[in-house]
Amino acid sequence: MYLIGLTGGIASGKSTVARRLYEHGAVHIDADELARRAVEPGTPALAAIAKEFGPDIIRHDGSLDRAKLGELVFGDPEARARLNAIVHPAVRELSSRLIAKAEREDPDAVVVYDVPLLVEASVDHPFDLVVVTSAPRRTQVKRLVEERGLDPIQAEARVDAQTDNAARLAIADVVIDTDGSVAHTMSQTDALWNRIEEERAGRSVGGRS
Secondary structure (H helix, E strand, O other), X not given: OXXXXXXXXXXXXXXXXXXXXXXXXXXXXXXXXXXXHHOOOOXXXXXXXHHHHOHHHEOOOOOEOHHHHHHHHOOOHHHHHHHHHHHHHHHHHHHHHHHHHHHHHOOOOEEEEEOOOOXXXXXXXXXXXEEEEEOOHHHHHHHHHHHHOOOHHHHHHHHHOOXXXXXXXXXXXXXXXXXXXXXXXXXXXXXXXXXHHHHHHHHHHHHHO
C-alpha cells in the first residue's frame, strides 16, 4: 500500500487534487467526513463534548449543534484545544481502521488521506508522501467569498484561524501550486500520479530482485 497525506489551507484547492487522485484510482479517505462520524449521536466523543461544553450544544434529536459549538470555540484557542483533544483521537482511530481496511482489500492500493489539520492534529500515520496544496491568502479569501458566499471579513477570519502555511510547507514532500487555473492544478496532480506509479514500479522491481 502507498499512503499519501494530503493537506492544505481552506480554499487551497485540496478537494480538486483529491478528486483527481481518486479519478486515477486512489482510495480517498476524508478526515472532515470522519470528524462528523466521530461525533454522531451515541458516540463517546459526543458525550465527552457535551460533558466539556455543556448539554446545550446537543440538539433535541441528539445531534451536535455545530453552530453553537463553533460560537464557543471560534476565537478561543484554549476552548478549541479542549475540543480537539476529544475529536482528534476519535478521528485518528477511525482513519487507522479505514486505512487498514483499504490495505486488506488491496495490498497495492494507493490511499489518499485528505486531512486539513495534518499539522495541527499531529497526524502520525506512516505516510509515504505528504502533499500540500498551496495558494496565496488573497486567493483563499477570494474563493471563500465567490464560491462559498462568505463576506470578506468572515473569509479572512476563517483563513487566519488556520495554521500558517509555512508550517505545512515545512513538512511537504510535494507542493501543488493551486493559484492558477484548475487545468494547471490537474496537470500537476497528473504528474504526481505518474511519479507515484514510477516509484511503486521501482519498489516492485526491487522487491523481486
